[in-house]
Amino acid sequence: MKNFCVVVGAGLAGATAARVLAEAGERVFVVEKLKHIAGHAHDEFNEDGILIHTYGPHIFHTKSERVFRFLSKFTRWHYYQHKVLSYVDGMLVPFPINRDTIAQLFGLEISANDVEKFLAQEVKYSDFREPPENFEDAVISQVGRRLYEKFFMNYTRKQWNRDPKELSAEVAKRIPTRSNRDSRYFSDQYQGLPKFGYTKMIENILDHPKISVLTNCDYFEIAEELKGKLIVYTGPLDEYFDDMYGDLEYRSLRLVFETHEEEHYQPVAVVNYPNDYDWTRITEYKYMTGQKSSKTTVCYEYPIDRGEPYYVVMTDENMHRREQYMKEVSKLEDTGEFLFVGRLAEYKYYNMDQVVARALEKVLKWLKEA
Numbered sequence: 001m002k003n004f005c006v007v008v009g010a011g012l013a014g015a016t017a018a019r020v021l022a023e024a025g026e027r028v029f030v031v032e033k034l035k036h037i038a039g040h041a042h043d044e045f046n047e048d049g050i051l052i053h054t055y056g057p058h059i060f061h062t063k064s065e066r067v068f069r070f071l072s073k074f075t076r077w078h079y080y081q082h083k084v085l086s087y088v089d090g091m092l093v094p095f096p097i098n099r100d101t102i103a104q105l106f107g108l109e110i111s112a113n114d115v116e117k118f119l120a121q122e123v124k125y126s127d128f129r130e131p132p133e134n135f136e137d138a139v140i141s142q143v144g145r146r147l148y149e150k151f152f153m154n155y156t157r158k159q160w161n162r163d164p165k166e167l168s169a170e171v172a173k174r175i176p177t178r179s180n181r182d183s184r185y186f187s188d189q190y191q192g193l194p195k196f197g198y199t200k201m202i203e204n205i206l207d208h209p210k211i212s213v214l215t216n217c218d219y220f221e222i223a224e225e226l227k228g229k230l231i232v233y234t235g236p237l238d239e240y241f242d243d244m245y246g247d248l249e250y251r252s253l254r255l256v257f258e259t260h261e262e263e264h265y266q267p268v269a270v271v272n273y274p275n276d277y278d279w280t281r282i283t284e285y286k287y288m289t290g291q292k293s294s295k296t297t298v299c300y301e302y303p304i305d306r307g308e309p310y311y312v313v314m315t316d317e318n319m320h321r322r323e324q325y326m327k328e329v330s331k332l333e334d335t336g337e338f339l340f341v342g343r344l345a346e347y348k349y350y351n352m353d354q355v356v357a358r359a360l361e362k363v364l365k366w367l368k369e370a
Contacts, residue, residue, distance in 0.1 A: 002228050003027060003229070004229065005018075005021050005028050005029070005229060006029050006030075006031065007021075007029070007031070008219045008232065008234055008235050009030075009032060009234030009342070010030050010034075010202070010206065011037075011038060011039020011041060011342070012202065012352055013343075013345070013356075014234045014342075015202045016070070016363075017363045018208075018211050019206070020359070020367070021230075021363060027210050028208075028210055029212050030206065030211060031219045031226070032213065033217065036199070036215060037199065037215060038202040040054075040055040040056075040310070041053075041055075041198040042054045042199050049293060049295070050286065050291065050297040051197060051291055052257060053299075055308060055310070056299065056301060057283040057285070059191070060191070060353065061082070061351070062189075067356045067357050071194075074204035075196065075200070076194075076195040077193070077194065077195055078193050079191065080191060080193055081184050082184065083270075085268050085271050087275075088105065088274065088275065089105060091104055096176040096185065097151065098178035098180065099115050099178065100181050112181075115178075115179035119142075119143055119144065119177065121144075122144025122146060122147060123143070125144070126148075127145070128140040128145075131169075132172075133169060135165070135172050136148070136164040137169060138171070138172035139164075139172045142174075143175060143177060150274070150275070152164070152175075155272065155274035155280060158274075158278070159280055161251070161303065162315070167314055168314040168315065193289060230337060231337065231339070232338075232339045233338065233340050233345050235344055236250075236344045236345070237325050237326075237329070237345055237346065240340075241325060245325055248312070248318055248322060249315070249318050250309035250310060251310055252303070252305070252306060252307030253301050253307065253308075253310055254304050254307070255300070255301060256300040257300075258297065258299075260295065260298065262294075262295070262296060263293075263294060264296055266282060266284055268287060269285075270284075279302050281300075281301050282300055283299045284296055284298045285297055285298075309344060312347050312348065314349075326346075326347075336366070336370070339362050341355075341359050342358065342359070343355065
C-alpha cells in the first residue's frame with residue numbers, strides 16, 4: 001500500500017505542494033537535486049555578510065490575497081517597492097517607460113494626458129505587422145520603433161541570443177507603460193521580500209512532522225524505489241520524459257558578484273543595460289533586503305546558453321515541443337497519481353506568486369478528488 005506522496009524539488013512549487021499535502025494528513029517525501037532547499041529562490045549571506053540571491057534577484061509581488069496570506073504564515077515581510085533604471089543614451093532613465101522617461105530622452109515637457117498621445121503617434125509612424133507575428137511586432141505595436149530600439153531590441157538579443165523576430169509575440173503580450181510619474185516596477189497590492197530571506201521562509205514551509213527532505217539527490221536515480229501514491233514533479237519537463245520529443249531550450253545566466261567598500265554602488269536596486277556592455281543588468285541587493293552595512297554587493301548578469309535552467313525560450317519550435325510533452329503530462333495527471341507544477345515542469349514563465357497559486361490550485365484539487 002502506497003501511503004506517502006513524493007515531491008520532486010524543494011523550491012517554491014515543491015515546498016508549497018508538500019506543505020498543503022502534509023496539512024491534509026499526507027506523509028510527504030521531498031527529493032531535491034541541489035545541495036540546498038529553496039531552488040532558484042535560494043539566498044544566503046556571503047563572506048562579506050551581505051544577504052545575496054544565489055541565482056539572481058527575486059522580488060515577490062502579487063495581487064492575490066490568498067497567496068500572500070499563505071506565505072505570510074511562514075515569514076514576516078520587508079515591504080519593498082521595486083524600482084529599475086535603464087542606461088539609455090548615456091542617461092539613467094526610469095523603466096518601465098513613464099512620463100519622466102519620455103521627457104528625459106526626448107527633451108519634452110509632457111503632461112500625463114499627453115503620454116498616451118505621444119505613444120500613439122510613435123506607433124502610427126512605425127512599421128509592424130498587425131496582428132503581431134513576433135516579439136518585435138508586439139513591442140512596436142505598443143510603444144513604436146524608437147522606444148523599441150532604445151529599450152528592447154538589443155536587450156532581447158543579449159537576453160535570448162535570438163533575433164527578436166524569432167521570439168513569440170506572447171513574450172511581449174503587454175509592455176507596461178505609465179502615463180504618470182510612478183517609477184515603481186510593479187503596481188501589485190502586495191510587494192516585498194521575506195524579512196529573513198527566501199531560504200528561511202521555505203525552510204519554515206517544509207518544517208512539518210509529516211515532511212521529510214532529502215537534498216543533493218537526483219530523483220531519477222531512486223525513482224524505482226520511491227513510488228508514492230502521488231508524484232508532484234517540479235523539475236524540467238523534457239527530462240522527465242527522457243527527451244522523447246527533443247530538448248526544450250532554456251536560457252541560463254553567469255552571475256558575477258562584486259563587493260564594494262561603500263554604502264551604495266548605484267541609485268536603485270536594478271539598472272538595466274539594454275545597449276551597452278555584455279551584461280543585461282546589475283542588481284544591488286541591499287536596496288531590496290533593507291540590510292544596513294558599510295559594504296554592498298552587486299551582481300552582474302551575463303546570459304548564456306547552458307547552465308542552470310532559468311528562462312523558457314518561447315520560439316515556435318520550443319512551443320511545439322512543449323505541446324507534445326504536455327499531452328503526455330495530461331495522460332499521467334489523468335491517472336490521479338501525478339501532478340506537474342511550476343516553471344520547469346510546465347515549461348512556462350511564472351512569477352513566484354503564480355508558482356504558489358498553481359501549486360495550491362493543483363494540490364487542493366487532487367486532495368478533493370482523491
